[in-house]
Amino acid sequence: MSSVFGKPRTGSGPPSMLPEVNLAILGRRGAGKSALTVKFLTKRFISEYDPNLEDTYSSEETVDHQPVLLRVMDTADPDTPRNCERYLNWAHAFLVVYSVDSRQSFEGSSSYLELLALHAKETQRGYPAVLLANKLDMAQYRQVSKAEGAALAGRFGCLFFEVSACLDFEHVQHVFHEAVREARRELEKSPLARPLFISEERALPHQAPLTARHGLASCTFNTLSTVSLKEMPTVAQAKLVTVKSSRAQSKRKAPTLTLLKGFKIF
Numbered sequence: 001m002s003s004v005f006g007k008p009r010t011g012s013g014p015p016s017m018l019p020e021v022n023l024a025i026l027g028r029r030g031a032g033k034s035a036l037t038v039k040f041l042t043k044r045f046i047s048e049y050d051p052n053l054e055d056t057y058s059s060e061e062t063v064d065h066q067p068v069l070l071r072v073m074d075t076a077d078p079d080t081p082r083n084c085e086r087y088l089n090w091a092h093a094f095l096v097v098y099s100v101d102s103r104q105s106f107e108g109s110s111s112y113l114e115l116l117a118l119h120a121k122e123t124q125r126g127y128p129a130v131l132l133a134n135k136l137d138m139a140q141y142r143q144v145s146k147a148e149g150a151a152l153a154g155r156f157g158c159l160f161f162e163v164s165a166c167l168d169f170e171h172v173q174h175v176f177h178e179a180v181r182e183a184r185r186e187l188e189k190s191p192l193a194r195p196l197f198i199s200e201e202r203a204l205p206h207q208a209p210l211t212a213r214h215g216l217a218s219c220t221f222n223t224l225s226t227v228s229l230k231e232m233p234t235v236a237q238a239k240l241v242t243v244k245s246s247r248a249q250s251k252r253k254a255p256t257l258t259l260l261k262g263f264k265i266f
């Protein structure tokens with residue numbers, strides 16, 4: 001069963017005939033990828049949960065009066081890009097996230113943009129990316145100026161926004177919808193492009209790792225020697241994640257609420 005947010009879909013009905021857009025959220029640990037994903041899907045800010053979970057969710061959205069089934073992969077690379085093919089071959093567009101209060105995360109986002117640029121060059125296709133500076137509510141602890149963010153986005157020709165996962169939903173939603181617009185533009189240019197998925201079964205013929213070919217030290221492809229490209233699978237099932245909201249942190253007693261499918265909020 002898929003994890004579906006936004007407009008509910010019937011579980012046993014036929015697969016959605018909506019046009020689909022796959023969006024991968026990339027960035028260093030702690031940048032706020034999961035918080036942004038959850039904010040977009042549920043309008044709630046969830047302050048803590050398991051950093052090792054990587055899940056894909058789907059949400060029926062309407063962007064510019066056109067419906068779309070948006071699949072969002074909240075990635076969980078350990079410290080640097082790892083086994084990148086799982087999202088490089090799946091996503092139509094990318095949100096690259098850093099946190100305004102962490103220079104390290106900003107540097108990490110630069111590595112991801114570099115990786116996407118190499119992949120685009122190699123596959124001769126566009127991979128729209130949006131650079132997203134998160135934790136704007138922490139601006140008093142800024143380590144990265146807005147100008148630096150804009151300059152990095154300019155270098156890679158991508159859109160740039162500053163948001164906060166714990167402030168208003170509309171800004172976060174706007175960014176996700178912009179990514180859908182970017183993906184649509186790219187899909188219109190190459191309508192036959194289909195996302196592929198890596199499975200760990202057969203060797204990928206005649207393909208050396210991207211890192212080896214381009215010397216990108218920060219990206220490792222542990223499973224590349226034993227992978228093969230397959231058609232995209234159905235959306236992964238969300239695992240049960242127990243999270244604490246800021247209400248719980250303020251020690252007020254509140255009943256436990258299971259939110260949609262995977263998230264439990266106190």
Ligand SMILES: Nc1nc2c(ncn2[C@@H]2O[C@H](COP(=O)(O)OP(=O)(O)OP(=O)(O)O)[C@@H](O)[C@H]2O)c(=O)[nH]1
Pocket residue numbers: 027028029030031032033034035036046047048049050051052075076077134135136137138163164165166167
């Ligand atoms: N103040 C503030 N904290 C945030 C914001 N977004 C996320 N956080 C916090 O930053 C921490 C990391 O957020 P996550 O969403 O887990 O970050 P992530 O990028 O998914 O990190 P991994 O799961 O480790 O890959 C958590 O404690 C969040 O509560 C934000 O906009 N403002």
